[in-house]
Amino acid sequence: MAIAKAERLMNLALCLLGTRRPLTKRELRGSIEAYLEGASGSTAAGDEAFNRMFERDKDDLRELGLVIETVEGLDGEVGYLARRDSNRLPPITLDAEEAAALGLAAKVWQQARLAGAASGALQKLRAAGMPLAEDPYDTQPQSALQPHIPVHEAAFEPLMLACRDRRPVVFDYRKSNAARPEQRQVEPWTLECWRGHWYLAGWDRGRSAERVFRLSRITGRVRLRSGAYTAEVPDHSTVRETVESWAGETATGTARIRVRTGHGYPLRARALTTSAGDDGWDELEIPYGHGLDAWLVEFGPEVVVLAPDELRADVVERLRAVAKG
Numbered sequence: 001m002a003i004a005k006a007e008r009l010m011n012l013a014l015c016l017l018g019t020r021r022p023l024t025k026r027e028l029r030g031s032i033e034a035y036l037e038g039a040s041g042s043t044a045a046g047d048e049a050f051n052r053m054f055e056r057d058k059d060d061l062r063e064l065g066l067v068i069e070t071v072e073g074l075d076g077e078v079g080y081l082a083r084r085d086s087n088r089l090p091p092i093t094l095d096a097e098e099a100a101a102l103g104l105a106a107k108v109w110q111q112a113r114l115a116g117a118a119s120g121a122l123q124k125l126r127a128a129g130m131p132l133a134e135d136p137y138d139t140q141p142q143s144a145l146q147p148h149i150p151v152h153e154a155a156f157e158p159l160m161l162a163c164r165d166r167r168p169v170v171f172d173y174r175k176s177n178a179a180r181p182e183q184r185q186v187e188p189w190t191l192e193c194w195r196g197h198w199y200l201a202g203w204d205r206g207r208s209a210e211r212v213f214r215l216s217r218i219t220g221r222v223r224l225r226s227g228a229y230t231a232e233v234p235d236h237s238t239v240r241e242t243v244e245s246w247a248g249e250t251a252t253g254t255a256r257i258r259v260r261t262g263h264g265y266p267l268r269a270r271a272l273t274t275s276a277g278d279d280g281w282d283e284l285e286i287p288y289g290h291g292l293d294a295w296l297v298e299f300g301p302e303v304v305v306l307a308p309d310e311l312r313a314d315v316v317e318r319l320r321a322v323a324k325g
Contacts, residue, residue: 005057008034012057013066017087022071022079025054153215156191158222159200163188166233168205168225174217179321181219186211187229203231251287256306258283263302293318 011032015023029035029050058080062068067086071079094102155171162169169188174181187203197214204211258281259267268274271284283306286292293314296303305312 008032009057009060009064013061013082016061016066016068016080016082017084019081022069022073022081024073024077024079025051028054028080153198153218155200155215155218155222156198158224159188159215160191162222162224163190163200166229168227168229170223170225171221172219173213174219184211184213185225186213187231187233189233191215203229205230251289253288253308254285255288255292255308255311256283256285257296258304258306259299260302264299267296267299267303297322 011034012028015028015031023031035050035053058068065087066082069081069083069086071081073079159169161167167188168185170183170185172181173184185205186200187205188200189202190200192199192201197216200213200215202211202213203209254272257267258277261277261280261282264284267284267286268282270286272287273285275283277283281304288308288311293311296305296311296315297318305315
């Protein structure tokens with residue numbers, strides 16, 4: 001039975017870390033069982049298969065952070081060595097507040113993939129002597145809070161991995177005022193949670209512009225694509241501001257609306273100015289940002305948009321869609 005790649009990488013790492021002198025490919029091939037199984041025989045084909053496997057494994061270990069030195073011996077044969085002093089982490093020093101914050105953050109995620117990573121990180125910190133929330137020797141009082149961030153959209157995990165690995169994606173997206181979804185090719189930047197909903201910020205290749213997508217409107221499967229990004233990725237703070245702006249947090253102007261007297265109290269609470277009318281309607285000036293049209297529709301016949309014209313058109317279009325449905 002073939003030996004799993006994870007076990008092969010572990011055996012190679014142990015060999016490189018456990019030796020006091022550089023080991024040649026020939027020595028490593030004879031010491032690691034997986035290499036004997038995967039590239040058996042002394043033919044040229046077997047040697048070529050082993051060389052490809054070894055080079056991939058060496059690159060994978062380096063990508064994981066293992067520092068591997070290449071040393072040329074007196075006979076000209078190349079050897080490999082991973083010195084312990086070059087692969088030792090510096091001392092980890094966290095105060096009680098920092099350790100508590102990490103413990104809480106690790107409890108937030110409920111998805112299996114993220115929960116496993118968070119649990120592994122906590123175990124490493126405990127092994128380093130950090131007193132965390134679940135440490136039996138921790139004398140700090142335990143918190144009754146059990147925070148979590150709910151994620152119900154199937155698109156979350158593939159998009160999270162795409163953001164991490166800088167992988168372009170393709171998905172079908174249904175706009176709030178559209179009857180059918182449209183295919184989008186996106187270079188994902190980051191995921192943000194706003195008012196209980198998840199949003200993806202990234203570069204829309206089809207529109208050659210920065211865009212934000214609500215995950216609940218992604219239909220079907222998210223497909224990963226190969227290739228490099230074509231647009232520069234901004235820093236996190238800029239992306240966060242973009243998400244907040246597109247989700248409605250940041251106002252880009254003001255709107256004038258009429259609200260029936262005795263109704264629309266959430267709108268009145270946000271009003272910049274209010275003018276009471278004698279016809280059973282009051283006129284309000286409120287902040288205008290992305291998403292305001294969807295909010296105004298919720299008030300139905302109790303609200304009439306006066307300006308701007310594009311907001312009025314969006315609200316009318318939404319109301320017509322509701323009437324047809």
